[in-house]
Amino acid sequence: MISIEEAQSRIFALKGPVETELMPLTDAAGRWAAEDVIALRTQPARDLSAMDGYAIRFADKGGPWKVIGESAAGKRFSGTVGAGEAVRIFTGAVVPEGADTVIIQENVARDGDAITLSGDVPKKAGANVRHAGGDFIEGKIVISKGAELHARHIALAAMAGHGALRVARKLRIALVSTGDELVTPGLPCADDQIPSSNGFMLAAMLRHLPADISEFPAVEDKLDALTALFRDLSEHDIIVTTGGASVGDHDLIVPALKAAGGKLDFWKIAMRPGKPVIAGSIGNAIALGLPGNPVSAFVTATLFLKPLIAHLCGAAQPLPTRLKAKTGVELAQNGERTDHLRARLIDGVLHPVGINDSAMLAALSEANALIIRDPNAAMANARSEVLYYPLGS
Numbered sequence: 001m002i003s004i005e006e007a008q009s010r011i012f013a014l015k016g017p018v019e020t021e022l023m024p025l026t027d028a029a030g031r032w033a034a035e036d037v038i039a040l041r042t043q044p045a046r047d048l049s050a051m052d053g054y055a056i057r058f059a060d061k062g063g064p065w066k067v068i069g070e071s072a073a074g075k076r077f078s079g080t081v082g083a084g085e086a087v088r089i090f091t092g093a094v095v096p097e098g099a100d101t102v103i104i105q106e107n108v109a110r111d112g113d114a115i116t117l118s119g120d121v122p123k124k125a126g127a128n129v130r131h132a133g134g135d136f137i138e139g140k141i142v143i144s145k146g147a148e149l150h151a152r153h154i155a156l157a158a159m160a161g162h163g164a165l166r167v168a169r170k171l172r173i174a175l176v177s178t179g180d181e182l183v184t185p186g187l188p189c190a191d192d193q194i195p196s197s198n199g200f201m202l203a204a205m206l207r208h209l210p211a212d213i214s215e216f217p218a219v220e221d222k223l224d225a226l227t228a229l230f231r232d233l234s235e236h237d238i239i240v241t242t243g244g245a246s247v248g249d250h251d252l253i254v255p256a257l258k259a260a261g262g263k264l265d266f267w268k269i270a271m272r273p274g275k276p277v278i279a280g281s282i283g284n285a286i287a288l289g290l291p292g293n294p295v296s297a298f299v300t301a302t303l304f305l306k307p308l309i310a311h312l313c314g315a316a317q318p319l320p321t322r323l324k325a326k327t328g329v330e331l332a333q334n335g336e337r338t339d340h341l342r343a344r345l346i347d348g349v350l351h352p353v354g355i356n357d358s359a360m361l362a363a364l365s366e367a368n369a370l371i372i373r374d375p376n377a378a379m380a381n382a383r384s385e386v387l388y389y390p391l392g393s
């Protein structure tokens with residue numbers, strides 16, 4: 001058995017990021033920047049007013065002033081503000097030549113072209129002015145290669161002058177559930193059968209990731225059928241199987257991968273749940289065999305499949321976020337495998353939900369966090385800090 005960290009780096013080493021394409025901003029969210037994004041313009045391009053009021057010289061801060069024109073957003077005043085002069089100005093408008101300060105309109109009284117101070121004097125030169133280049137300067141890297149593109153990055157790229165961003169192309173992923181006992185959810189299910197929940201769970205986990213997912217009907221535990229499937233799917237970027245990963249007579253993923261001409265990289269990770277993970281390659285594809293137990297499939301997809309997708313899409317930080325919080329109860333000393341305790345984070349404190357069986361979905365659904373227990377971790381007192389993966393609510 002290898003450690004989780006070694007498994008992650010070996011899976012990433014199977015293949016590098018895929019080819020890239022230029023993506024319009026509207027479709028770039030949720031991807032990762034394939035190159036540094038450089039500002040094509042300076043923002044603000046000129047000194048702009050942050051408020052509605054009057055542009056003045058700070059030297060004249062006590063007033064009175066004569067209004068000599070107007071500067072609005074998109075329609076700047078082309079003259080120069082001299083001593084004792086002011087220009088009516090609006091939020092987002094260019095501060096005219098000669099002026100260095102904006103006094104807000106609430107602090108002056110206007111009578112025709114004349115304004116006088118009626119409130120506070122501006123505190124300093126430059127008050128209510130956003131200076132040119134205060135946000136970013138042309139030529140600066142505003143988004144680093146490998147950064148995940150959230151809505152706020154899309155806005156920044158747009159402001160920096162880009163209409164499209166270079167990102168990894170969409171991945172092609174095949175999801176295959178294996179097992180003679182599997183029944184399509186919603187159809188009658190005999191007592192020795194089980195609804196095939198894993199494919200639906202994985203599709204839901206990957207829904208917002210940049211991948212075209214092909215889902216296949218459950219495949220029987222037959223070497224020929226599984227071998228043919230590996231061959232047929234080898235043009236995908238990733239083939240994900242669930243089930244058949246263990247050592248029983250009907251666990252055929254490893255033999256099928258080999259029979260199809262694929263290569264096994266490793267099998268079994270020192271973790272719970274999820275020990276019998278399989279990683280290898282066949283043709284163009286990375287083969288990732290996840291255990292059949294639903295909670296094992298969920299945890300291993302969280303730790304290996306989603307990070308692999310992020311890695312192939314060029315993410316600088318493909319691994320899931322780990323956070324720290326206090327545990328509400330004492331945690332027993334851990335055994336040899338990294339454990340992932342189902343827990344609920346309530347008001348910043350982690351409460352284990354109790355059942356940690358790798359087949360129990362009700363307990364998993366109650367959880368919104370997985371407490372990480374390192375191999376051989378000592379007992380942790382209640383209120384001590386522990387690491388966890390947030391699962392979303």
Ligand SMILES: Nc1nc2c(c(=O)[nH]1)N[C@H]1C(S)=C(S)[C@@H](COP(=O)(O)OP(=O)(O)OC[C@H]3O[C@@H](n4cnc5c(N)ncnc54)[C@H](O)[C@@H]3O)O[C@H]1N2
Pocket residue numbers: 177178179181182194195196197198199242243244245246247248251273274275276290291292293294296358359
């Ligand atoms: N002698 C040993 N037995 C087992 C070991 C071991 O080391 N030695 N490891 C155990 C561990 S840990 C796990 S995890 C499981 C993994 O088993 P498989 O990956 O081979 O999965 P299956 O046997 O096919 O199924 C396990 C369990 O999950 C149900 N299942 C399978 N597919 C689905 C699906 N698509 N949706 C919902 N549920 C599914 C299946 O019916 C079984 O109940 O092996 C242990 N055994």
Ligand code: MOO
Pocket residue numbers: 271272273274275276291293296358
């Ligand atoms: O490692 Mo298995 O996933 O505990 O049941």
